[in-house]
Amino acid sequence: EAQVTQNPRYLITVTGKKLTVTCSQNMNHEYMSWYRQDPGLGLRQIYYSMNVEVTDKGDVPEGYKVSRKEKRNFPLILESPSPNQTSLYFCASSSDRVPLNIQYFGAGTRLSVL
Amino acid sequence: AQSVTQLDSQVPVFEEAPVELRCNYSSSVSVYLFWYVQYPNQGLQLLLKYLSGSTLVKGINGFEAEFNKSQTSFHLRKPSVHISDTAEYFCAVSDRNDMRFGAGTRLTVKP
Numbered sequence: 001e002a003q004v005t006q007n008p009r010y011l012i013t014v015t016g017k018k019l020t021v022t023c024s025q026n027m028n029h030e031y032m033s034w035y036r037q038d039p040g041l042g043l044r045q046i047y048y049s050m051n052v053e054v055t056d057k058g059d060v061p062e063g064y065k066v067s068r069k070e071k072r073n074f075p076l077i078l079e080s081p082s083p084n085q086t087s088l089y090f091c092a093s094s095s096d097r098v099p100l101n102i103q104y105f106g107a108g109t110r111l112s113v114l
Numbered sequence: 115a116q117s118v119t120q121l122d123s124q125v126p127v128f129e130e131a132p133v134e135l136r137c138n139y140s141s142s143v144s145v146y147l148f149w150y151v152q153y154p155n156q157g158l159q160l161l162l163k164y165l166s167g168s169t170l171v172k173g174i175n176g177f178e179a180e181f182n183k184s185q186t187s188f189h190l191r192k193p194s195v196h197i198s199d200t201a202e203y204f205c206a207v208s209d210r211n212d213m214r215f216g217a218g219t220r221l222t223v224k225p
Contacts, residue, residue, distance in 0.1 A: 004157075035215075040123070042204060043158075043215040058212075090157055105150075105157035 002027050006091050006106035013081055014114050021076045021109045023091030029104075031094035032074040033058070034066065036087040037108075043090065049074055081113040116141035116207045120216035128224050129197055135190040135219045137205035147188040148206040149179055152218075158204065164188065175199070195223045 004025045013019055025032065033048040035058075045058030049068040063085055065077040074093075078085060091106040121136040139145060146165050150158040162173025169181040179190045188205060200223045205216040 033213075040217055042118075042120075042217040043206075045213065092158075105159070107157045108155075 002104060004091055004093050004104045004106040006089075006109050008109060009107060010110050012112045012114065015082055016080050019078050019081060019111075021078075021089060021091075021111070023074045023076065023106060024072050025074075025091075025093040025104065026072065027093060027095065027104065028071065029093040029095055030071065031096060032068070033092045033094075034064070034074070034076050035090045035092065036060065037090060038087050046076065046089075081111075083113050085111065086113045087111060115212070116143075116145060116209055116214055118205050118207050118214050118216040120203075120205050120219050122219050123217065124220045124222070126222045126224060127195055130194045132193050133191065133195050133199075133221065135203050135205075135221065137188045137190065137216060139186050139188065139205075139207045141186075141207060141209060143209050146208045147179075147181060148208070148213075149173065149177070149188070149190050150204045150206065150215075151175075152202045152204065154201070161190070161203070195221075197223050197225060199223050 007022045030051050034046040035043040037043050044060045046064050047066040049055045052071050055066050089109045093104050117140050119138045127133050148163045149161040151161050152158050161177050162171045164171045164181045172178045177192050181188050202218045202220050204218050207214050
């Protein structure tokens with residue numbers, strides 16, 4: 001079954017404690033992306049990757065890092081989380097190098113930073 | 115850069131009534147338009163997309179949308195809604211390099 005898998009689904013942490021949210025897709029997609037969803041703001045792109053070792057900033061990259069060492073995985077790293085990063089995070093992938101066919105989103109990771 | 119405005123944050127309707135969720139966009143280049151649905155506690159699912167060709171696009175679950183270039187709109191419609199259509203709906207626009215989402219419209223279908 002084609003899917004994008006995020007872990008964990010829920011995470012509560014404290015300010016400054018480094019964390020990683022994993023994202024994996026089993027469709028051999030080249031394009032992957034991270035979004036955060038906040039009430040009244042919709043989804044905003046954090047980072048995206050068009051291929052292995054190619055990543056670029058989205059609209060709200062501050063406080064986040066990503067890596068793309070292999071095609072299937074695209075982890076999101078918060079080196080020093082702060083309360084304003086409390087949000088719902090989604091990973092997505094596309095069969096194109098550009099986001100024309102984003103059909104697959106992960107189920108989401110709800111993060112609370114205390 | 116492009117942007118998306120969803121004109122209604124909440125739309126309550128009764129079951130079997132028609133519904134229209136409105137979306138306007140702005141862009142200086144050719145765009146590609148999408149509607150996604152998010153059911154409670156789930157990720158987004160693609161409902162339909164407009165890339166080129168016919169301006170009337172049919173999607174899953176009986177939804178359709180019409181691309182209107184002169185009015186820069188891409189409104190989503192369904193002639194008769196079901197309780198199960200209760201969800202949040204997002205309009206999105208892409209210029210091939212970047213995808214922007216609207217703030218979402220919460221559709222609530224009442225019995």
